[in-house]
Amino acid sequence: MRSPEIAPVPTVPLAEAFSRYEAIRARLPAATFAGAPRPTTSLLEVADRYDGFVFDSYGVLNVGETAIPGAADCLEALRARGTPFCVLTNAASHGRDGALDKYRRAGLPIRLAEIVSSRDVAVGQLAAVAEGVVWAAISDGRDDFGDIGAPVVDLIDGGDWSGAEAFLFLSSARWNADLQERLVAELRARPRPVVVANPDLVAPREAGLSLEPGWWGHDIQDRTGIRPRFSGKPYGDAFAAAAARLPRGRLAMVGDTLHTDILGGRAAGMDTILVTDHGLFAGERIEGWLTRSGIAPDWIVPGI
Numbered sequence: 001m002r003s004p005e006i007a008p009v010p011t012v013p014l015a016e017a018f019s020r021y022e023a024i025r026a027r028l029p030a031a032t033f034a035g036a037p038r039p040t041t042s043l044l045e046v047a048d049r050y051d052g053f054v055f056d057s058y059g060v061l062n063v064g065e066t067a068i069p070g071a072a073d074c075l076e077a078l079r080a081r082g083t084p085f086c087v088l089t090n091a092a093s094h095g096r097d098g099a100l101d102k103y104r105r106a107g108l109p110i111r112l113a114e115i116v117s118s119r120d121v122a123v124g125q126l127a128a129v130a131e132g133v134v135w136a137a138i139s140d141g142r143d144d145f146g147d148i149g150a151p152v153v154d155l156i157d158g159g160d161w162s163g164a165e166a167f168l169f170l171s172s173a174r175w176n177a178d179l180q181e182r183l184v185a186e187l188r189a190r191p192r193p194v195v196v197a198n199p200d201l202v203a204p205r206e207a208g209l210s211l212e213p214g215w216w217g218h219d220i221q222d223r224t225g226i227r228p229r230f231s232g233k234p235y236g237d238a239f240a241a242a243a244a245r246l247p248r249g250r251l252a253m254v255g256d257t258l259h260t261d262i263l264g265g266r267a268a269g270m271d272t273i274l275v276t277d278h279g280l281f282a283g284e285r286i287e288g289w290l291t292r293s294g295i296a297p298d299w300i301v302p303g304i
Contacts, residue, residue, distance in 0.1 A: 010176065010177070010210070010211050011205070011207055011208030011209055011210050011211070012202060012208070012209050012211065013208070013209070014209060014280070014281075014284070017201055017202040017209050018289065018292070018293075020201055020215070020218075021201060021258075021259040021293075022292070022293065024201075024218050025259075027218070027221075028234055028259060028263060028264075029234055029235065029236060029263060029264060029267035029268075030267060031263055031266040031267040031295075032266075033266060033294070033295065033296040034296075034298065035296065036296060037274065037290070037296050037297045037298060037299060037300045038298065038299055038300070039299070039300050039301075040299050040300070040301050041301070041302070042070075042074070042301060042303075042304065043074055043254065043273060043301055043304040044074060044077055044078075046252075046273070046299060047077075047078065047081065047083055049250065049252075049271075050083070050249075050250050050251060050252045050271070051083075051084075051246070051247055051248075051249030051250050051251065052083065052084045052085060052086075052246035052247055052249065052251045052252075053078065053083065053084075053085040053086075053251070053252050053253075053254055054085070054086055054087075054088050054239070054242045054243075054246070054251060054252070054253045054254065054265065054270065055085060055086070055087045055088070055254045055255075055304075056087075056088065056089070056233070056253075056254060056255035056256060056257070056260075056261050056279075057087055057088075057089040057091065057099075057103075058089075058091070058203060058204070058256070058279065059204060059255075059256030059257075059275060059278050059279020059280060059282075060254055060255060060256055060275045060278070060279065060304060061075075061087065061103075061106075061108055061110075061304075062102075062103070062106050062108065063204075063278055063279075064205075065102065065105060065106055066106060067106040067107050067108050068278050068303060068304075069303070070303055070304060071108060071303075071304055072107055072108050072109055074304045075108065075109050075110065076109055079109070084245075084246050084247060085114065085246075086114045086115065086116055086242050086245040086246060087099070087103075087110055087114060087115050087116065088116045088118075088233060088238060088239070088241075088242040088253075089115070089116070089117055089118065090118045090198045090199060090200045090212075090232040090233050090238075090260070091117070091118070091119075091198065092117065092118050092119035092122065092170045092171065092197035092198040092213070092232070093119075093139065093140045093142075093143065093170060093171040093173070094117075094119065094143070095117050095119050095120050095123075095147045096112055096115040096116075096117050096120060097112070097147075099115050099117055100112050100115060103115075113245070114245065116238065116241045116242045116245065118197050118198055118199070118231050118232025118233070118238055119147075119170065119197045119198075120147075120241075121197075121231045121232060121237050121238050121241050122168070122195055122196075122197035122229075122231035122232070123147065123148050123149065123150075123197075125195070125229060125231055125237070126148070126149075126150050126168070126195065127150070129166070129193050129195055129229050130165065130166045130193040133150075133151075133165035133166045133193075134150075134151040134152070134153060134164070134165050134166075135148070135150055135151065135152045135153070135165070135166050135167070135168040135195075136152075136153055136154075136155040136159050136160070136161070136164035136165075136166070136167050136168070137152050137153065137154055137155060137167075137168045137169075137170055138155050138156065138167065138168070138169045138170060138171065138172075138174075138175060138213070139154060139156070139170045139171050139173075139174075140170070140171040140173040140174060141154075141156070141157065141173070141174055143170065143171075148168075152168065155167065156174055156175075156179070161182065161183070161186050162186060162189075162190075164186075164192065165192060166192050166193040166194070166195070167183070167192065167193070167194045167195070168195050168197065169194065169195065169196045169197060169198070169213040169216065169217060169228075170197050170198070170213070171198070171213065172198075172210070172211055172212050172213050172215070172216060175211075175213075175216060180216055180219065180220075183220070184219075184220060184223050184224060187220065187224045187226055188223075188224055191224065191225075191226055192226075193226075193229070194217065194220060194226055194228040194229070195228060195229045195231065196213050196214060196216075196217035196228045196229070196230045196231070197213065197231050197232065198212055198213040198214060198232055199213070199214040199217070199230040199231070199232045199233065199234070199235060199260065200212040200213070200214045200215075200232075200233075200257075200260060201214045201215045201218070201259075202215065202280075204279055204280055204282065209280075214230065217230060233255075233260040233261060233264045234259065234260045234261070234263050234264025234265075234267065235264065236264075236267065236268055238264070239253075239264060239265065239267075239268035239270070240268070243268065243270075250271065251269075251270045251271070252265075252270055252271040252272065252273055252298070252299075253265025253266075253268075253270045253271070253272045253273070254272075254273045254275065254304065255272070255273075255274065255275065255279075256274070256275045256276070256278065256279025256280050256281065257279065257280045258274070258280075258289065258290070258293050258295040258297075259293070259295065261274075262274055262295050262296075262297045263295050266295075271298045271299075272297040272298050272299070273297060273298065273299040273300075273301055274286070274297035274299070274300050274301070275301055275302070275303055275304060276300060276301070276302055277302040277303045278303060286300065
């Protein structure tokens with residue numbers, strides 16, 4: 001039997017999300033920044049400087065199921081120039097195949113080989129975290145787990161919380177504070193491995209910034225002392241997987257968030273380009289957020 005209807009995903013204002021990112025800053029990769037960012041009107045204006053690009057998805061190429069105006073044209077122009085690119089997404093409700101379907105519906109000219117999903121990165125690390133166990137997954141309820149290659153059960157829909165050997169956090173679509181309390185209590189009573197396949201704290205949605213798996217994962221660390229394995233931006237494993245799809249040379253990470261895309265890209269040795277008009281900082285004056293964080297992209301562009 002499926003679980004009862006769960007309340008909508010909680011949301012928080014930008015200031016609270018930003019403060020939380022700063023509070024966990026010591027857990028994020030360290031990076032140094034070359035200087036003040038430079039403005040540019042489009043990504044193609046600086047494309048000749050780079051041998052390849054890594055794109056975030058949400059807020060850069062699409063918002064929900066809709067492509068951002070100009071994104072498809074920009075990707076086609078890069079392809080025509082012979083400049084390779086890939087998309088590095090923290091969305092972990094599905095793997096590369098699901099992401100490809102979404103991009104195709106949005107009209108974005110992205111190929112399967114050009115997609116790197118944090119879910120796929122996490123799946124590749126499960127055996128190293130806890131080999132031979134059954135994973136209790138926190139999912140959106142539509143997941144068949146067929147790509148994972150390890151035994152998985154749905155935690156929310158009738159899972160054995162006390163008997164679970166390890167926890168895999170894929171989606172916060174059905175998660176809330178009550179379920180979090182139950183999981184924290186279980187982990188305090190018997191510590192077990194936790195893998196968070198989407199390190200984002202929040203994501204921009206129509207109703208505000210939704211709490212994502214990374215938010216709950218860091219709360220688990222705060223309250224239990226268990227350090228989850230975070231797989232995805234801003235951590236190096238995700239950027240290494242993306243860089244492996246591109247030629248050696250000067251690469252640029254293109255994203256809409258400071259603490260994931262820009263910090264992670266810089267820590268991985270890439271230049272960085274912050275998109276401001278469609279994602280986390282849409283409608284905001286970016287200068288104050290840059291000063292507060294000390295995170296400085298190489299370039300700032302309204303949209304690609």
